[in-house]
Amino acid sequence: MKILGPSRSGLSTRLFGVALIVGISSSPVLSQSFNDTGDILARSAEVEDIDYKIMVQRATQTAIWGMPAAGMIDFLKGIRRDLGGDYNDIIYLNKPFDSKHGFLTANDVTAYAWASMTSEPGPLVIEVPAATEKVNYFGTIVNAWDVPIVDVGPDGFDEGAGGKYLMLPPGYEGDMSLEEFTEAGYLPFETDTYEYGFSFRPKLTNGGTDADAAEYAQTIKVYYLSEADNPPPNNYLEASEVPYDSLPYYNETFFQDLNDYVQNNPIRPQDKVMVNFLKDLGIEKGKPFEPSELQMQAMNEGLLLAYASMQNYFVTPGKAMIPLWVDDSGEMRSQWLIWDFADGQPEAGFPYETETEVLVDARAGGSYFWITYLPKQLGGGTFYLTGLRDSDGEMYDHNQTYKLNVPADTPADDFWSVIVYSMETKSFIRNVDPVGLSERDTDAMQANEDGSYDIFFGPEAPEGMESNWIPTTEPYFLLFRLYGPQEGWLESGWMLGDLEK
Structure with a gap:
């Protein structure tokens, strides 16, 4: 293994390597004597x-x-x-x-x-x-x-x-x-x-x-x-x-x-x-x-x-998902997330194994706790955005009413779709209708003057907006899908807004 350090010459690089090796060798990582049992027998009893x-x-x-x-x-x-x-x-x-x-x-x-x-x-x-x-x-x-x-x-x-x-x-x-x-x-x-x-x-x-x-x-x-x-x-x-x-x-x-x-x-x-x-x-x-x-x-x-461990993996930022839209300093511009699979797994076809280990936590909390049937090769003409938090950075509250504006220029050649999923089961919420809305439903929905659509989420529909409403009767998360995402849309500057109370 090469040890690289900030140096101005080959000599200082070698000296840096030697110093590091010496430091590691003399570090008291296991500083205990053969007689230091910690009373393990008595404590174990x-x-x-x-x-x-x-x-x-x-x-x-x-x-x-x-x-x-x-x-x-x-x-x-x-x-x-x-x-x-x-x-x-x-x-x-x-x-x-x-x-x-x-x-x-x-x-x-x-x-x-x-x-x-x-x-x-x-x-x-x-x-x-x-x-x-x-x-x-x-x-x-x-x-x-x-x-x-x-x-x-x-x-x-x-x-x-x-x-x-x-x-x-x-x-x-x-x-x-x-x-x-x-x-x-x-x-x-x-x-x-x-x-x-x-x-x-x-x-x-x-x-x-x-x-x-x-x-x-x-x-x-x-x-x-x-x-x-x-x-x-x-x-x-x-x-x-x-x-x-x-x-x-x-x-x-x-x-x-x-x-x-x-x-x-x-x-x-x-x-x-x-x-x-x-x-x-x-x-x-x-x-x-x-x-x-x-x-x-x-x-x-x-x-x-x-379950608690896998749920924690699912909702903790930086584990199962990462933000899609961030500024130059790394700050989030939007609460929408994209799936962040374990390093190398999409390229390998999702075996969730490497030469040295089985990726148990990433395989469970990072995937199969909430999805099935990953493809051998990513693609297939669908892009997924996951929503967990509103514009204030708070987890969605199913007792609150939120609004999502879907712009007229949403970059989907086929159609867009947004679906509410139970946070508990990771499936549809039971006994609600509809579970989601999509561009295929727009004939029955109310459009804004600019061609966009406001989608409402909450326990009851806002008055007069029943056709644009998805019921939320328990804690939930969202998947917003782009079917047939347009080429170059990620570089276009388009961004989906957050849910607003």
Whole structure:
């Protein structure tokens, strides 16, 4: 390692390096004698409820570690519980989500398609349809840890041509090589979990509608490679009127999720330490999950701290998010924030691992506590602004009424959208209508003389402004999306104003 110092000559640089090394060598970092025990034996004898306290610690740390896996399991649980479906069924919408749906920071303007799948029986084929004149997909296939495997569609691996994406299970040793699979017309990918998910967002063009997106979703196919000569028909389950819920809940069901992950997937080398910790909570591969009352109590206590830690990561400036607009001195010009992922993760495709560590906190509080299905490569024609605080720098108060002015020149070639999300669940607030407003709603909204729109947030609509109002019945945050952000908009000087009381 080179040690560089402020110097005028090579000699002074060398002297600076030597001085620094000597200083480090002589620094009393561990200034204690062999007899300085600190009475650890006597002090440790006073610790009570050791097993329980260890269980609580195990619960906290494994919950933060397992956040992405729990979130992915909940998609499958919702498919089974709310739709009567199972692995490899395709879920689609005739119209976008609304407040009865539980889905981390989903939008309310597009009719998604999604599925939960497994390759435990063997290699799995996911046929993604080619783009049409009216519909194409932006989306990602992920593993059981929500790690992106591949993006699909015009912005993804198939570039809009569609394709047979082949998920090879962990340790697969078949007769064909990756090259031979490719020559046979597949798009093969080696994976490290059995379970996968996909969430595809339809892009509508040339007058395409939600009905076109629903029809397009029913051309997705999922089957096993062993069935490729005669694939069985898929089950297509429509969920727009069903209160489908894929949210994680921070109670004993969270550890049911982690148990499902452990039972349904091979244990990866990077997860062995945490899987060992789960044994203290009654989770062990190949054994039924039958926790005692004490273990349940420890889980709930540990989850409280885990949730508090991830929530703190989410709302603390400089952790999950940073300001977009700052002046030359670094002072904030606006309270709107952008996502600040861990260094190198967007470029690496969001594995949340480096050569030396698993980025547990950044992976949980910095992402999967509040979002799912990150793309392999950022892009896809959407820019996200996150709102937590008003013009005074105070967290939004759901009992107050705020106004947001959306300028007429908002730089979105497709449209803009603003959605209210529950601060507690990171999904839509339940039992409100609407959950958001967008440029697609402006025919029914009141415009200002300059072409801008005032959007109101609060427990009640201002008189006469019901069409421009989004209800807030609990603590919340906002996502403002630019669909099709205009080229060069960041350098244009355009800025979205803060919420004003």
